[in-house]
Amino acid sequence: MNTLEYLRERQDFSIYTIEHDLSLSDHEVCRAFEEMLDKISQDGRKAKLAIFDTITSLPAVRMPFELLTQICRTHGVLSCIDGAHGVGQLHLNLPQLDPDFFVSNCHKWLFTPRSCAVLYVPVRNQHLIRSTLPTGFNFLKKQQAAKTNNFVANFAAVATSDDTPYSCVAAALEWRQRITFGGKSGEEAIISYNKELARKGGQLVAEMLGTEVLDNKELTLGDCAMTNVRLPVVSEKCSEQLAGLLNMVMNRKHNIAVNIYYYKRALWVRLSAQIYLELKHFEVAGKVLRDVLTTYAVDDSRLMSL
Known part of the structure; x- marks a missing residue:
C-alpha cells in the first residue's frame, strides 16, 4: 500500500481497497472482489491491476489466491500476488497458477539467509518490467528494449546487491528434500x-x-x-x-x-x-x-x- 501511495504521487490513478471482515469464506472473499470490479466498471473506469496475498501477515490467513487469479484472468485484470509467506509454506505450481506477477521471500519459509526473494513473471509480461531497483547495468532504453527481451540480464547485475543469499537457494532446496516426517x-x-x-x-x-x-x-x-x-x-x-x-x-x-x-x-x-x-x-x-x-x-x- 505504501508503494501504491508513493506511485500515486507521481501518476494519476485510483486505488480501490477491499476491506474484509474475517471470518469470511473463500466464496465471500471472491464475491467481494467481483463486486469491486463491477463498481469500478460502473464508475466508468477500467481495473488494471489487482494485488492480493497468498497468506496475509496480520491476521495470518490463507487467501483464495488461486480463485482470485482466475477471476482476474476472466475480467482482463493483471494479477499481482504478494506471496511473501507462500514459498516454503504452500504447494505452489506457478505455471498452473499462471499469475501475471508473483513475488515471494525465500528467507521466511525456505530457510535461506536474508534477504532473498523470487520474482516470477511470465514471458508475456516481461516487457513491462524494464528496470530493477536500483537500476542495474543492463538497463535498456525503451527503443532498444522493444527489440530484445532483456528481462534476465536486467537482474544479473544490480549494483551493490549481495548475491550470496541467492546462492544458498539450491542448498536450502537440497536440505529440505532430506527432511522426513511420518513416512513423508x-x-x-x-x-x-x-x-x-x-x-x-x-x-x-x-x-x-x-x-x-x-x-x-x-x-x-x-x-x-x-x-x-x-x-x-x-x-x-x-x-x-x-x-x-x-x-x-x-x-x-x-x-x-x-x-x-x-x-x-x-x-x-x-x-x-x-x-x-x-x-x-x-x-x-x-x-x-x-x-x-x-x-x-x-x-x-x-x-x-x-
Whole structure:
C-alpha cells in the first residue's frame, strides 16, 4: 500500500481497497472482489491491476489466491500476488497458477539467509518490467528494449546487491528434500507437518487462554503454517499500543517471539509452526502468555515495568 501511495504521487490513478471482515469464506472473499470490479466498471473506469496475498501477515490467513487469479484472468485484470509467506509454506505450481506477477521471500519459509526473494513473471509480461531497483547495468532504453527481451540480464547485475543469499537457494532446496516426517519426505513432509502443528498448537493455546482460533466455517483461512488466537483481554483495554507492550514483554523478558496485534476491537497473537518446533513449544508460549496477561489484569502499571 505504501508503494501504491508513493506511485500515486507521481501518476494519476485510483486505488480501490477491499476491506474484509474475517471470518469470511473463500466464496465471500471472491464475491467481494467481483463486486469491486463491477463498481469500478460502473464508475466508468477500467481495473488494471489487482494485488492480493497468498497468506496475509496480520491476521495470518490463507487467501483464495488461486480463485482470485482466475477471476482476474476472466475480467482482463493483471494479477499481482504478494506471496511473501507462500514459498516454503504452500504447494505452489506457478505455471498452473499462471499469475501475471508473483513475488515471494525465500528467507521466511525456505530457510535461506536474508534477504532473498523470487520474482516470477511470465514471458508475456516481461516487457513491462524494464528496470530493477536500483537500476542495474543492463538497463535498456525503451527503443532498444522493444527489440530484445532483456528481462534476465536486467537482474544479473544490480549494483551493490549481495548475491550470496541467492546462492544458498539450491542448498536450502537440497536440505529440505532430506527432511522426513511420518513416512513423508521433502516438501510434502515439511508442509503437512507445519500445517498440522499450527492447527493443534493454535487450538491448544486457545484452550489454555479460554478463547478461540480465527478461522471460517470451512477452515480454509487456517490452511497454512500460521494460526491466530484471541487473547482474553476486555475490548475496552485493547489497543495497538498494548499489543506492542505485550510483544516487548514476551520478547525481552521471556525470550519468546510471538506477534500480538490489534484486530476487530480485540488482541490476537500470531503463532508460527516450523519443523524445529513441537507442540510443547506452543504450550510454553501459551503458559507465558497466560501468566503475562494475568499480571497485566491484576495491575496495569506492572506491565510497563516488566
